[in-house]
Amino acid sequence: MKTDKNHITPLYVYLGVGAVLLILTAITVGVSYINFGPWNLVIALAIAIVKATLVAFFFMHLYYDNKIYMMVFTISLLFLVVFISLTMFDTLRRGEINKTEAEPIKKEAIIYK
Amino acid sequence: MSNSTSHSTFLAHHFSDAEQQKESAKLGMWVFLLTEVLLFGGLFVFYAIYRSWNPDMFYNAHKFLDINLGAINTVVLITSSVTMALAIRSMQLNKKQNTILLLTATLLLAATFLVIKYFEYSHKIHLGQLPGKFYTFTGVEGTNPHIFFSVYFAMTGLHGIHVVAGMFVIGWVMIRTFKNEFSSEYYTPIEMSGLYWHLVDLIWIFLFPLLYLIG
Amino acid sequence: MLIRLELTTPGTDFMTADTYNQFFTLHGAIMIFLFIIPSIPAILGNLVLPLMLGAKDVAFPRLNLASWYIYIFGAMFALTAIVTGGVDTGWTFYTPYSTESTTSVTTMTMGVFILGFSSIFTGLNFIVTIHKLRMPGMTWFKMPLFVWGLYATAIIQVLATPVIGITVILLILERVAGIGIFDPAMGGDPVLFQHFFWFYSHPAVYIMILPGMGIISEIISTFSHKKIFGYKAIAYSSLGIAFISFLVWGHHMFTSGQSELAAMIFSFLTFFVGIPSGIKVFNWVATMYKGSITFETPMLYALSFLFLFSIGGLTGIFLGALSVDVHLHDTYFVVAHFHYVMMGGTVMAFLGGLHYWWPKIWGRMYSELWAKISVALIFIGFNMTFFTQFILGTKGMPRRYYNYLDQYQPLHGFSSIGAWIVGVGFTIMAVYLIYAIFKGRPAGNNPWGALTNEWETSSPPHPHNFEKQPVLTHGPYDYDKIIAQSTIN
Numbered sequence: 001m002k003t004d005k006n007h008i009t010p011l012y013v014y015l016g017v018g019a020v021l022l023i024l025t026a027i028t029v030g031v032s033y034i035n036f037g038p039w040n041l042v043i044a045l046a047i048a049i050v051k052a053t054l055v056a057f058f059f060m061h062l063y064y065d066n067k068i069y070m071m072v073f074t075i076s077l078l079f080l081v082v083f084i085s086l087t088m089f090d091t092l093r094r095g096e097i098n099k100t101e102a103e104p105i106k107k108e109a110i111i112y113k
Numbered sequence: 114m115s116n117s118t119s120h121s122t123f124l125a126h127h128f129s130d131a132e133q134q135k136e137s138a139k140l141g142m143w144v145f146l147l148t149e150v151l152l153f154g155g156l157f158v159f160y161a162i163y164r165s166w167n168p169d170m171f172y173n174a175h176k177f178l179d180i181n182l183g184a185i186n187t188v189v190l191i192t193s194s195v196t197m198a199l200a201i202r203s204m205q206l207n208k209k210q211n212t213i214l215l216l217t218a219t220l221l222l223a224a225t226f227l228v229i230k231y232f233e234y235s236h237k238i239h240l241g242q243l244p245g246k247f248y249t250f251t252g253v254e255g256t257n258p259h260i261f262f263s264v265y266f267a268m269t270g271l272h273g274i275h276v277v278a279g280m281f282v283i284g285w286v287m288i289r290t291f292k293n294e295f296s297s298e299y300y301t302p303i304e305m306s307g308l309y310w311h312l313v314d315l316i317w318i319f320l321f322p323l324l325y326l327i328g
Numbered sequence: 329m330l331i332r333l334e335l336t337t338p339g340t341d342f343m344t345a346d347t348y349n350q351f352f353t354l355h356g357a358i359m360i361f362l363f364i365i366p367s368i369p370a371i372l373g374n375l376v377l378p379l380m381l382g383a384k385d386v387a388f389p390r391l392n393l394a395s396w397y398i399y400i401f402g403a404m405f406a407l408t409a410i411v412t413g414g415v416d417t418g419w420t421f422y423t424p425y426s427t428e429s430t431t432s433v434t435t436m437t438m439g440v441f442i443l444g445f446s447s448i449f450t451g452l453n454f455i456v457t458i459h460k461l462r463m464p465g466m467t468w469f470k471m472p473l474f475v476w477g478l479y480a481t482a483i484i485q486v487l488a489t490p491v492i493g494i495t496v497i498l499l500i501l502e503r504v505a506g507i508g509i510f511d512p513a514m515g516g517d518p519v520l521f522q523h524f525f526w527f528y529s530h531p532a533v534y535i536m537i538l539p540g541m542g543i544i545s546e547i548i549s550t551f552s553h554k555k556i557f558g559y560k561a562i563a564y565s566s567l568g569i570a571f572i573s574f575l576v577w578g579h580h581m582f583t584s585g586q587s588e589l590a591a592m593i594f595s596f597l598t599f600f601v602g603i604p605s606g607i608k609v610f611n612w613v614a615t616m617y618k619g620s621i622t623f624e625t626p627m628l629y630a631l632s633f634l635f636l637f638s639i640g641g642l643t644g645i646f647l648g649a650l651s652v653d654v655h656l657h658d659t660y661f662v663v664a665h666f667h668y669v670m671m672g673g674t675v676m677a678f679l680g681g682l683h684y685w686w687p688k689i690w691g692r693m694y695s696e697l698w699a700k701i702s703v704a705l706i707f708i709g710f711n712m713t714f715f716t717q718f719i720l721g722t723k724g725m726p727r728r729y730y731n732y733l734d735q736y737q738p739l740h741g742f743s744s745i746g747a748w749i750v751g752v753g754f755t756i757m758a759v760y761l762i763y764a765i766f767k768g769r770p771a772g773n774n775p776w777g778a779l780t781n782e783w784e785t786s787s788p789p790h791p792h793n794f795e796k797q798p799v800l801t802h803g804p805y806d807y808d809k810i811i812a813q814s815t816i817n
Contacts, residue, residue: 008205009198018195025187025321029180032326040328051318059198060311066136068459069143076147079487080154082574084161087523090578090590091162097588127384127461129797137387137460144452148490155494155524159509162520245514246506257515263507267498 007064017058024051123299135301142305146312149275153316156268160323163260170255174262175327177242177253179233183325186229187317193222194314197283197307204300209290212303216287219310223280230273237262268320275313282306331355332713332747335740338732348730349416350431356419357436361443362403364674365532368539369450369485370399372681373478375689377454379782379789380472382463382798387456395449398442405439408432418728420525423510423518427502434503437496444489447535451485454478463781465800472780472804473562477542480566484531484538484573492528495521519584526577534573536670537637538566540677541608544630547680548612550778551627552619555805558611565604572601582653591650598648605641609634624776625699629680632707636672640665643718658728661721667714679706679757686761687775691787692768693816698760705753712746772815779812780804 028047036043057063062070128134164171200215241249244266248259286306289295295303331351334343343351374392378385386392409415409432417426417433426433458479462471499521501507508514510521549556556562578586578594612634621627643665647653656662687693720739725732732740774783779802785794802810 008202011199011202014195014198014202018191021191022188025184025191028322028326029184032180032322032328035328037328040326044322044326045319048319048322052315055194055311055315055318059194059314060308065139069139072140072143072147073150076150076154076487079574080150080157083154083491083527084158086575086578086590086593087158087162087520087527088165089593090519090523090586091517092165093587093589094585095587127387127389127792133460137456140459141388141391141452141456144455144486148448148452148486151487152490152494155491155498158524159498159520162517163509163515167515244505245502245508257508259508260515263509267501267507271497 007061009058009061009064013058017054021051021054123294131299138301138305139308142308146308149312149316153268153271156264156271157319157323160264160268163264164327167255167257167260170253170258171261172327173255174253174258175324177237177240177250178265178325179236180325182229182233183321186226187321189222189226189229190314190317193219193226194311196222197310201300201304201307204290204295204303205297207297209293209295212290212295213287216283216290216303220280220283220287223276223283226276227273230269265324268324272313272316272320275316279306279310279313282309329747329751332744334730335732336744337741338734338737340731343730345730346416349418349728350414352728353415353418354410357415357440358406359670360419360532360536361440362399362406364536364670365447366399366443366450368543368674368678368681369454369478369481370396372543372678372685373450373454373539375789376685376782377457377475377478378461379688379785379793380475380780380804381457381461381466382781382794382800383457383461384792384794386453387461388453391449391453395446395453398449399446402439402442402446405435405442409436409439420529421496421499421521422525423499423502423521424512426499426521427510434500437499441493441496444493447485448489451482451489454482455486458482463798463800469560469563470800470803472542473545473556473559473566474539474542474780476563476566477538477540477545480570481535481538483567483570484535487574488528488531488535491524492532495524495528498524519581519586522581522584523577523586526580527574530577530580531570531573533666533669534569536674537677538569540633540674540681541566541605543677543681543684544612544633545608546778546780547626547630547684548615549805549807550684550776551624551630552616552621553777553807554615554619555807556611557614557617558607559805561607562611565607568604569601572597572604576601576648579648579653582650583657595648595650595653599645602641602645602648605637609638609641625694625696625703626680626684626776628700628703629676629683632703633673633676633680636668636676636710639715640668640670640672643668656721658726659721660717660725660727663727664714664717664721667717672710672714682761684776685782686764687768687771688782688787688789690765690768691771692764692766693771693775694764694768695760698756702753702757702760705756706750709746709749709751709753713743713750714746716743716746769816774812775814775816777812777814779806779810783812 024047028044031043031047032040056070056073062073124131124134128137196215196218200212200219203209203211203215237243241247242262243249243259244263245259248262250258253261283306286303289302330343331348334341334348334351374386377383412435413430413432415429415431415433415436417429417431421433421437458471458475498507498509502510506514509516510518512518545556545562576594576598578590579598582591582595612630643661647656647662647665683694683699716739720736720743721727723736723739725736725739771787773786775787776783781798781800781804782789784798
């Protein structure tokens with residue numbers, strides 16, 4: 001544990017991660033010119049997540065640190081996902097009751113058979 | 114950071130040792146970053162919902178953003194993250210001069226980001242591509258094209274405010290470095306500023322594809 | 329009390345409709361943002377948390393002070409809003425009215441934004457304090473349950489409050505710059521405001537109750553002179569409440585026009601949120617069983633809490649049932665429900681904590697006789713005021729109405745009398761508490777014979793809380809192992 005606190009990240013790690021981030025940026029720009037339909041969004045987000053993970057792990061030191069800080073960060077993302085998804089259960093599924101058809105009126109209820 | 118009964122001048126009196134103080138600062142800063150994620154998160158919800166309701170309009174409207182400027186800004190911020198991380202590393206190695214140089218580089222890159230954003234904004238203002246009721250541009254197909262620009266200005270605007278705040282924080286930490294307040298033993302404020310700055314970069318990493326690279 | 333006075337008879341007594349709207353808006357906004365949310369963490373938590381942990385101070389004392397100044401600054405905005413025309417949208421600021429109202433909505437919501445920072449900083453401070461500043465020997469499961477309550481509260485504060493921050497920013501942008509996010513004419517959606525608003529405001533109600541529940545654990549254990557039953561269950565249920573509270577906000581929106589799918593999901597999830605609270609109530613009762621119970625004022629408040637919070641919580645579950653809520657939404661049933669949990673719950677717990685720790689703060693005891701009279705008046709008056717409102721609600725009386733049909737008048741009148749009885753109770757309380765500061769008999773370190781760490785130090789506490797660094801020697805509820813001596817008679 002003591003070594004974690006005093007860990008000094010080697011220079012090549014910072015420069016290497018920086019280079020990878022720039023390459024990923026170029027890739028994500030390039031991919032956006034090709035039409036993958038709805039997958040464009042997925043690919044763009046996936047690349048962004050990889051970039052974000054690199055920044056968090058190496059620039060923000062989460063890879064080397066006590067796991068508590070990673071937990072704090074992950075929890076924030078988790079609740080953001082909860083916010084977006086539960087809200088979209090509403091916004092994407094409006095108006096459905098208008099489509100419901102009532103049962104035709106029958107002479108007898110079907111309960112008794 | 115002055116009064117203390119122990120030998121070091123940076124240890125606050127209610128902490129028992131430097132380790133506890135440093136870990137407390139770090140935990141505190143990460144919790145603060147958590148709140149920033151939720152704050153921006155609200156705008157991401159704004160984006161997600163209106164894009165899901167107006168996918169074609171968003172596609173049409175985003176074409177008026179300059180991908181090249183956006184990509185350059187991304188490179189600028191990533192580089193500034195590298196310089197920030199290296200600045201902290203320099204102080205870990207007790208190299209005060211390098212630290213100041215790298216912090217300066219970070220500030221210059223941040224300023225570059227803002228300058229590019231200024232050009233982007235003024236172009237939009239010129240064309241009338243403004244949020245909400247100020248929208249007067251007519252070149253976007255689809256209903257309610259002002260929504261895209263409302264989202265764009267809200268997200269990049271809030272981000273820009275955080276860039277400015279970050280510059281103040283980095284500037285302040287740089288002044289304190291110059292006044293010899295830090296060493297390899299104690300550089301926590303620089304590290305905390307770094308964490309904040311990396312978050313600003315992180316948010317842009319998501320803003321860029323979501324606003325500039327829509328399919 | 330003025331609201332109840334106006335409502336005693338139908339028609340306009342001394343308030344016009346617009347004035348009435350302003351009154352209930354300000355009552356809600358001030359009570360929620362300026363009183364209930366900050367009160368227990370700021371007033372009791374700030375003092376007691378470090379003492380319970382054996383720490384000299386919170387982790388970031390200057391941030392703590394900043395939190396106070398920001399609170400005052402935010403309160404100034406609220407005050408300015410009141411004197412520059414008031415606000416009449418209801419404390420919930422629903423669009424489209426809040427975007428169009430000519431009242432001081434922008435000023436008030438700016439105040440809310442600022443107050444949010446105060447809350448966030450407190451939450452951040454408490455989280456780090458609890459993680460990092462516990463005394464040697466105090467592991468997580470040796471902390472008092474009040475600390476667990478504050479911890480769960482702090483987690484909600486930091487996660488939820490930023491969202492109300494962005495919500496009011498968007499509302500202000502809508503009012504000032506017309507961005508159109510909530511305006512259907514511009515392709516926006518007013519219901520989206522409600523999602524944003526309630527994503528914070530539902531967890532906010534748990535910010536209100538969790539510290540109170542923590543206090544109840546302390547009081548019941550101390551005055552039953554018995555170890556708390558189900559310590560881990562209570563601790564985990566606090567975290568459970570914090571987590572589930574983020575999943576249920578749509579139950580405020582059943583009749584808003586959200587999709588039926590969302591309504592059903594939120595209703596389903598809402599039933600889960602009552603479970604951890606129920607677990608706590610069972611554990612508290614089990615603590616009292618075979619305990620050696622004494623009925624000092626804090627205990628009377630705790631017992632009031634048990635009764636009133638149970639009613640409040642149960643009626644919340646009634647409202648969580650989608651089909652039932654369609655009839656009860658925006659009626660007095662809802663008003664009664666939330667007053668039972670916020671006042672019958674949090675305020676009772678707060679008053680219990682105030683009376684429990686008053687001797688620690690000032691080093692003096694208050695008059696037990698007058699305190700008991702006050703509890704009785706408040707309890708009786710409260711039930712008169714608000715139980716009546718359950719009935720009013722089921723009979724169809726809508727909320728936020730200044731006028732009503734004659735058939736509701738007897739119940740409204742009865743409710744109003746109850747409110748004034750509560751007022752008398754509070755007045756008496758103010759008198760004897762302030763009197764005690766100057767003339768109460770000395771309390772000593774530990775008037776109640778309790779075992780949590782704050783009772784080890786002097787009353788009032790030493791400037792650095794303790795003379796020397798305390799070390800944990802026993803658990804917070806080890807009444808079965810240790811007999812703690814009371815320092816009064």
